[in-house]
Amino acid sequence: MNRPMPRKPKSPKATRLMAIDAWIDSAFYEIGFKASEIWETFTIFFRRFRYTGWKRVFFELLGEGFTMGAAGSVVMLALAMPAFEETEGNWRAQDDYAVTFLDRQGNEIGQRGIIQRESIPVDEMPDHVIKAVLATEDRRFFEHYGIDFLGLLRAMSENMRANSVVQGGSSLTQQLAKNLFLSNERTIERKVKEAFLAIWLEMNLSKKEILQLYLDRAYMGGGTFGITAAADFYFGKSVKDLNLAEAAMLAGLFKAPAKYAPHVNLPAARARANVVLTNLVQGGFMTDGQVLQARLHPADIVDRGDRNTPDYFLDWAFEEVKRLTAKSGVRSMVARTTIDMNLQRATEESVEYNLRQHGKEYGVTEGAVVVMEVGGAVRAMVGGRDYGQSQFNRATKALRQTGSSFKPYVYAVAMEHGFTPDSIVSDGPITWGKWAPKNYARSYGGGMDLTTALVKSINTVPVRLAKDYLDIPPIKAMAEAMGVESTVSSHKTMVLGISGMTVLDQATGYSVFQNNGMAGLRHGITQVLTRSGDVLYDWDKDATPPKRVLSTTAVGYMNSMMVQVPERGTARRAALPTIRSAGKTGTTQSYRDAWYIGYTGNYLAAVWLGNDDFSVTRRMTGGSLPAMVWNRLMTYAHENVDLKPIPGIENPFVDATVIAKAEAKQKKQEDELGDIERRPVLSGSTTRALRAIADVFKNSSVIDAPPEPETLSAL
Template identity: 60%
Template sequence: MPKMTAPEIRPPAKKAARLKRHVLLRIDSWLDSTLWNAGYNLAETWEEITIFFRRFRVRGLKKLGFEIAGEAMTLGTAGAVVLLTLAQPALEETKKDWRNHDNFAVTFLDRYGNFIGHRGIIHENSVPVDELPDHLVKAVLATEDRRFFEHVGIDFFGLARAMTENARAGSVVQGGSTLTQQLAKNLFLTNERSIERKIKEAFLAFWLEANLSKKEILSLYLDRAYMGGGTFGAAAASQFYFGKNITEVSLAEAAMLAGLFKAPAKYAPHVNLPAARARANDVLTNMVQSGLMTEGQVVAARRNPATVIDRDEKEAPDYFLDWAFDEVQRIAARFKDHTLVVRTTIDLGLQQAAEEAVASSLREYGESYRVKQGALAMIENGGAVRAMVGGRDYGESQFNRATRALRQPGSSFKMYTYALAMENGYTPQTVVTDGPVSWGNWSPQNYGRSYAGRITMETALAKSINTIPVRLAKEKLGIDAIIKTAKAMGVETPIKKDVTIPLGTAEVTVMDQATAYAVLPAGGRAARRHGVAQIMNYAGEVLYDFERDEPPAEQILTEQAAIYMNEMMSKIPYIGTARRAAVDGVLTAGKTGTTQAYRDAWFVGYTGNYTAAVWFGNDDYTSSNNMTGGSLPAMTFKKLMDYAHQGIDLKPIFGIDTPMPEKEAKPEEAVSETGEPLVTLVRPRSLSSQSTRMIRELGQRLKSATPLSLPADTAALGPKEAPTGATGAAPATGATGATGSAIPVSN
């Protein structure tokens, strides 16, 4: 027999390896079966879904309908996203405390203490809609929005009807805005004509309809609309025009009030009573056509039209009051009392002259230059705003172009580059090179497309050479430093960084330019622009005083830089681009500005007494007929300043003690389009500044019961030409309200 041997024993390592392979094979088998089953089940499920949906399959016209519906859903979703994006800016406006925006009741006085207007709510005039005469509500709805109680903020039927009528007439004869849209504009927006504003207006109209009742919307509209004569709201207009409470107006008077909403300046009865009565007759016709009244009910009102109280035709400085009201709300927000009396800085004599200067310029040259709007801001050196013109007609448009309109300043912005250069060691006699310059893909050209070679900084600014400020910004100063200088000097508008800024492509306001330029005659100190001198409550307590409560002016430019700038700027009206701006017998300084395609024309200038910025252009940004800053703006500046400097103590421009230079070439005398010489404004006679100072001192002594020794030559003091814009001794704060150096003999 063969010999038996012991069975072979496998090593533990081989057993472990075999076990591992077994486990991995089991896992692989499980994965394969699971995935196969999952795929099979998915296929079965998909087949079942396909079989289920086959019963809904359509062909022919039905399929076309489903395709259109699907596309509509896709486009609708995309449209909803776009609408939400467009609505966002409008909804931001509603975050403001718009209900209490007018919870101030402010009575405004001019610099001498004379009443000039009011803003905010008038508590005694607040009348609920339910208490208003039925015929007044019907007159407003028949004229402004017949479908007011049917639409949801926008009347699409009315809009279509208005577009049809306008297309048929070939011009705008009907408006499509609802009463809610008009309220949205009054509450949140301005009268600026832009697509952005119309989009916001539409969304805000929907928002108002969703958050307010129809009665609340109607009540707010009747309380907030401008009604002419400096009045806001139907209740205030009723008192102003008829001297009676709004609840007592007759049908004829209600029709006249309802006719004011469309164009208060055109139909204001105290200005043009025949036009107001004709408009009221149209309102009565609207009431009959809309079925709210019968012809028999309105015939008496047609035969006996409303009569109005005789009022002085002198208009309130409404643009200034709107701006000053915003200033009051900012300052007085911390005061508990919101029923206030505010003494402003405005000088009604200068204000009237400013309005006449702008209006006459547009009247005489507007058609030939193809411009329809102008704006002006005038600051007495020291910071007080003495005059403001925000547009051609406040009744037609309450949008303030002096403080809100953003326009390119053109070459008038070059001042900031040159001021920064003077701060960095340049002088008026520094020689620079006028030649081709490029910055990236941009190569600016001079106005005449020629180059002057080596010239002084003074000549470059006087001739408004374009390449010099660009070269300075590129090689020496930098864009950031120029923007910082403009901000420090008083430009409050955000400035976008761009290499073209040295030539004035950044948008600013007229008030920005006036404020910044006023730094130069102040010796480089901040202008401290302000329109509110004092705020008092009705108990006579002075809550705010500008001189007492505001910090002193900061030094923005060094005095030497200011002197250099004044030396250069004072040459421009005599040897430069602004020879039409030189004030007769008064050293004048300033800079012109003209933008691309002649869309905007500026002149910003100053004397030792006043600084003023003047702009002309069009709201729709259309080009003028080759109007430059040295033409209409410069002539308007001269008109105003010739008036303002009559009979006052003339102050020198800071750092300039040289005689007034002679003009290089005297332009032709300014004449109207009919060829007649323009009428020169003449200031009324008033007390001299010496007499004014003596009277003020007398008032202060009497107030403090201190004996006063009158000078021996008191009797020799006599009247001189009106010094209403002069600056004399420290202002008094007595009951008369005089804050300047002159007290007019009569208002």
């Protein structure tokens, strides 16, 4: 019989390990048991909130609302961050600069800065002035918190009833946010920022402070900013002394200062003032009896004569003056500018004329132009059709895709890398990664010289140049070296103009071709002086010296190609009678933007046409309406001037046979330009001689002393 072997007694170490294992098992069991008890208790508790029927629907919607609210809060925060970035800097401070601007002839053309500094506290303004503004701009100003939803609904209903925009829904705070931090560009992004900034202003300022800033910063027409400056300009008195009729007229200017400016259209201003008086009654601010005298005796204004200030140019020049004199510590000064008021009026007239005549046909509403003289002086600037309607400067701030007008930058690099106008490059299908650009006509011409490719605006040739011979970085570097300040894309599609540029950028870049390869010549300020006459800045002495970015050979090649664009290429409508010009058209995808940048040996003009909301036009190309705008203003610009040749082009005149064909067209254009003030009929050489004589007398220590004989002989 087998007996079991006796077990050996466990060691103390093994006993301890078994005890630890048992403790771990027990601990996990206890934790699991307690967790199940807690979960059961939690479940039983929340079973009390389980509803059926309409109660369940309510709580389900409430739960979804919390979820959507959390997600919405994240989205709103993401949208708010760009808006709050606009508040950086000392935005409360009034601009303490006071600058008087003179044109190239020394005539005063406007002021900036000082009219924002002369402020009268709201508490010291007459009660009827404040009521007139609130009754028209924001009746519920003291009741809402930045955004007036009731006012917005009322405006929408009124607009639907009238089938047009007759009321605006923006609160006074929203309008202030736009004036302080944003532009007038009509985009969804701007409206979102405006809403956030309005709430931010309400959180950081009192209602009185918001109203004060609004009254001090709004554009009021006639080149004036703020109700204090407007009262002085239109009525020759302080805002404290305004009567009800005058207050109503000023209150009517906030939304449309150009349309209702009394010095431009007094009947329209009085009609608008009558609307303000009606608003006072309807809003409960006054009674019919209180406004009766103002209706019977409308306001009269001070006669200021014909005051047509180049406001877009002045806004840009004001920023230039502040940049140039920032280290001087001086805040009150006089600036001599480069603007030619005759050419400025001709440029404004050309834009307005062509948009009135052909705007509906092409589905375009806005335009911008910069005109420069050889040497870089900015002679005219149009930043939009109506400064009173929109102070957003489309010439210096709007970034619009350039389309084919970017191609000269590509060809300029090619000329510097050994290509010539006669170099042959294949115009055939090309693929660059997943990108397969095509020509406008969807056809190909095989081997093609670069002149023909540029003149016909072929797409595949510059793409092939960039892909096979040049690469993107040198093209980007060339555009920047030529003066383009906007960010140039580094993507391969930049070859065909996807980068956004300003009109001023385009004029600056193309001016290198006009100035024989030299960059850095653009300027709008020739001199800045203190009120006592001390010179703070002088362009001839203090400006950064220009630098060469294109060789004379490359410039000659480029100009020899670009003169053929208006002669046999895409810009035939830009061809000037008797004068050879060079240039390039540009049209972006879906016809949203159209460009023509052209130049002679005397002047350069960059023209952009499009819509503020980026909507498409009716197949408008750069060779259509922009070329027509360019032609009209440049025809005027070249009257009675000494013609200069384009660098690399020996003869500035068109062939005699072409001149004969253009005579009829020239006469017609001269007749159309008859309402513009003509240039002086003296030739350029005679004008220079007369100015030299004037300088002799001006610099003479004795006014009646005759000039020295050698001076006269030099003249």
